[in-house]
Amino acid sequence: MSSKGLKITGAILAFILSIAISLSNANFSVLGFADAAEFALLSDLAGIAHAPGFPAYILLSKLFSTVLSISGIGHIATLVIFSRIPWNCLVCRCC
Amino acid sequence: MSMVFYGLCLREDGKRNQGLRWAAIGFGLGLANNHLTMLMFAPFLLLLWPEGWLVKKIVSKKKPVSSKVNWKDLIGKEAKHFGIIVGAILLLFYGWMYFRAGSELPFAFGSPDTLDRLLYHLSGGAWIKNTQAAVKGIVGMRLPYFLRISFEQFFLCIVFLVLGVIYLITSKRHRLWVAMVFYFLFLFIYQLRIDQTADTDAYLCTPFFLLSALLPFGMARLCTWYKHVYFALPVFVLGQFFVHFDKTDLRDFDLSTALLRDLDQSAQKGSVVLIADWTNIINYNYARVHDGFRKDLCVLNYDLKFTHHDLFRRNYPEIYQAISVSYDRYITLLGQYHPEEIYNTGCTLDQPDLIASYLDVIRALQNYCKNKNVPFIADPKAYVFLSQQGVFPVAHISGSYVSDRPGIGNDEFLKLEHQWLNNKHVKMDPSASDKLVDLEAALDFQRRYWQQLNDLPRAEKAEGKYREIKRMQNQMKKKMKFLFRPA
Numbered sequence: 001m002s003s004k005g006l007k008i009t010g011a012i013l014a015f016i017l018s019i020a021i022s023l024s025n026a027n028f029s030v031l032g033f034a035d036a037a038e039f040a041l042l043s044d045l046a047g048i049a050h051a052p053g054f055p056a057y058i059l060l061s062k063l064f065s066t067v068l069s070i071s072g073i074g075h076i077a078t079l080v081i082f083s084r085i086p087w088n089c090l091v092c093r094c095c
Numbered sequence: 096m097s098m099v100f101y102g103l104c105l106r107e108d109g110k111r112n113q114g115l116r117w118a119a120i121g122f123g124l125g126l127a128n129n130h131l132t133m134l135m136f137a138p139f140l141l142l143l144w145p146e147g148w149l150v151k152k153i154v155s156k157k158k159p160v161s162s163k164v165n166w167k168d169l170i171g172k173e174a175k176h177f178g179i180i181v182g183a184i185l186l187l188f189y190g191w192m193y194f195r196a197g198s199e200l201p202f203a204f205g206s207p208d209t210l211d212r213l214l215y216h217l218s219g220g221a222w223i224k225n226t227q228a229a230v231k232g233i234v235g236m237r238l239p240y241f242l243r244i245s246f247e248q249f250f251l252c253i254v255f256l257v258l259g260v261i262y263l264i265t266s267k268r269h270r271l272w273v274a275m276v277f278y279f280l281f282l283f284i285y286q287l288r289i290d291q292t293a294d295t296d297a298y299l300c301t302p303f304f305l306l307s308a309l310l311p312f313g314m315a316r317l318c319t320w321y322k323h324v325y326f327a328l329p330v331f332v333l334g335q336f337f338v339h340f341d342k343t344d345l346r347d348f349d350l351s352t353a354l355l356r357d358l359d360q361s362a363q364k365g366s367v368v369l370i371a372d373w374t375n376i377i378n379y380n381y382a383r384v385h386d387g388f389r390k391d392l393c394v395l396n397y398d399l400k401f402t403h404h405d406l407f408r409r410n411y412p413e414i415y416q417a418i419s420v421s422y423d424r425y426i427t428l429l430g431q432y433h434p435e436e437i438y439n440t441g442c443t444l445d446q447p448d449l450i451a452s453y454l455d456v457i458r459a460l461q462n463y464c465k466n467k468n469v470p471f472i473a474d475p476k477a478y479v480f481l482s483q484q485g486v487f488p489v490a491h492i493s494g495s496y497v498s499d500r501p502g503i504g505n506d507e508f509l510k511l512e513h514q515w516l517n518n519k520h521v522k523m524d525p526s527a528s529d530k531l532v533d534l535e536a537a538l539d540f541q542r543r544y545w546q547q548l549n550d551l552p553r554a555e556k557a558e559g560k561y562r563e564i565k566r567m568q569n570q571m572k573k574k575m576k577f578l579f580r581p582a
Contacts, residue, residue, distance in 0.1 A: 021336060025344040031351040033374050033526035034294055037381040038204075044385050047200045048192055050402075050439075051220030053207065055188035056127035075385060087097055 015086060022084040028077035040079055096125065096133075096301045099140065100308070107149045111173075119177045123184030130217075132301045135281050139274035144173075148270040189217070201384050201410055204402040206438040221439045230290040236577040237287050240525075243574075244296060245283070247342075248303050251334045255313030256306060262316040263309070275305045290577075294526070341519045348520065350530075351378045353513040355388060360504030361494025364391050365469035367414070367460050368496070371397035371476035372533055373440075374526075397477045398442035399456055400426065417466075418459035425452040450484075457486045461499065472498040475536030492544045495537040509541065509556045516567065528571060528578040535564045 031037045035050070042049050043061035061082050068078040098121025105114030122140065125133030142148075196208035205220055207213035219226065249256050263272035279302035286295040318325050354375050362368055370376045376396050382388035393411045400407060404426045408415045415422065428449045430437045444450040464471040470493065473481060478497040481487040493502020513534075521527045542557035571578060 025340060025346055027345040027348050029352075030345075030349055031378060031381065032345075032348065033350065033524065033530070035377070037351065037374070037377040041202055041377070041381040041384060044381075045200050045202060046195065047198075047202055048196055048204050048207065048216075050204050051215075051222050052130055052217045053189070053192050053205065054128050055192045056124045059188065059191065 018086040019084065022086070023081065026080050026084060028080055029074065031076060040076060043079060044075060096121065096136070096304055098124065099136070100305075103140075103143050104149070106144075107146055111146075112176075115173060115176055116180060119180035120184065122177075123181040126181065126185055127188035129297075131219075132282065132298060135285070136278055136301070139278050142270050142274055148268060148274075189213070199405075199409055201406070202380055202402065203406065204439065206403055212438060215435060221435060221441060226289050228290060229288075233290050233577065234287050240575045240577070241283065241287060241296070241299075244523075245299070245303075247339070248299075249306070249310075250338060251331050252310055252313075255310045255317070255331070258313030258316045259309030259311070260313075262312045272309070275309055278302050279306050296525075342523060343520060345518070345520060347514045348518050349514045350374075351382075353515060354378055354530075355382055356512070357495045357504075357508060358392075358394075359389060360507045361496045361498075361502065362389070362392055362472060363470050363493075363503060365393075365467060366498075367393045367395070367464050367469065367471050369395050369397060369471075369473040369477040369481070371474055371480070372529060374530060375474065375533070376401070395460075396440065397480065398436075398440060399453070400429075400437065400442070402438075402440050404430075404437040414460070414463060417463045418456060421452065421455040421459040425449075425456050428452050454484055454486055457481060457484075461486070464499070470498045470500050470502070472496040472502070475533060475540060479536075492540050495534070497540060505541065505553070508537070509553065509560065511538075511560045511563075516563075522567070522571060523574070525575055525578055528568070528575070531564055531568050531571070535561065535568065538564060 031040055038049060039054075039057065039061070041047070042058050043065055046058060046062045048055075049058060061079060064082040065075055065078040068081065069075065073081075099118045100121075102114045102116065102118025102121060105111075105117060107114075118140070122133060125136075192207060193213055194208075196203070196206050196212075205212065205216040207216040246253065260272050260276065263269070279299075282298050282302045286298040289295050314328055317328075355378060358368070358375075358379060370379070376394060379388070379392075379394050380401075383390060383394070393414050395401070395407070399422070407422060408419075426437055428446070429442055432446050432449055433443050436442055442453065444453055461471050472493055473487065474496055478487055478490065482490065487497070487499070489499055491498045491501045492505055494504030494508040496502070511534075515521055538557055538561035542554055542561055545551075545554035545557055
């Protein structure tokens, strides 16, 4: 395998491993303390959160949950997956 | 933050324009989210903007790079390009927020549909008071806990963190380690001063992310000393996983379902419920809106209006009709004394006519309940306030709530089927303290109630559960001194 191929394979493995570990002890049906339910509700309504409003998070989670809901995955589960995706791996290696 | 850093790395690799775009998109998205953490990173972004902070040799082959910052570049074409991308993202997201605020949603916060209110919301809203208040001794109380979570964040890998800084210093990559370490220190010190039981540890997410970028440098340093140690490095990462797995295991964490089960078992059909706890009421609102949970109930925040004065009318039109005279007067007075509070949570009842109008709404709600023959119930915190004001003269227990008539769900509540109380994560989470106080108060009511009725088996059961909660609180108190302190 070429050096570039090795790097890509390593990056994919790092992404899969980190998301697998992160999701291995997650709860896909329950919301936690404080603002968890607020953001879950707002990602459903596409509404406005407490100051400063967090519009980027709200809209991206709305988009993500809408897309994943097509596959039948529950709303809380989609938000858990959204928040636990190792975005840094995704951004830095898949682009 | 990962996008910003990716952009900076691309610039370092000679792809200046591509890097600029990634960094600008990341910075813009950060500002359209929790902007404070991104604004605090801005000085360090400037520090890392000129190339040469990472790969000096490679860059110097293509183009000699001066160690001095070229300020002309920063305020020139690149700054304009960067500013346009960031500005477009902010306009897109905050513009959307401005227009969305005009919609009649069943939940809204801050109502930033005018320029004044948009600016108030963007500048931190009511939360800003918490960041400005000076509380004596708060830093000393919070420091041990936050030092501990910072240590635990890296734990076995802390050695690589230190080696990483040493490696960057010795290889003269000063800008990089300064950005990572000082950004962490900035936010660490900033959030230490905030007198808040929960949430502020979230400020450390981005600094922890940046600090973790030091680990590969530390590992590289070690590998230059002992080449074969390369194969042992995964042990540290896996060790970290095994050590922290229990603390982050949320599989038996049933907080929202346990709270809603308590409410379901405690509230008779059509009850009006007053709640003085954010976690509880926002979870009910989520379940009501998303799953249609107990739509027969009228669940109100202690301030009666929740996060927007119009939510009462939108969500409970029939009850609003019955109490609209007193409710509208209360909102008018609150709007006069504290204009921002009618669009946010909280009500500062610091004026005699304002508190009188608030109590009038409570009486109107109680009359409504009397006429409809439905219970008026409150959680322990709300009950204590109302009884102090003399508007809750007769009290019965109703599960984890207090009711104006004999309640339901007491035996079910005494089972205390809250799995989350046994979760290891909870014992480390300051957010749990508020819920423990609520459970402590509810069980205190239960044990006294059954003692008065001479129902000893129930009284003993309540006493046992009450002591369990107190024990848990004492354990948390030792680890987090800023919790449970006297007001």
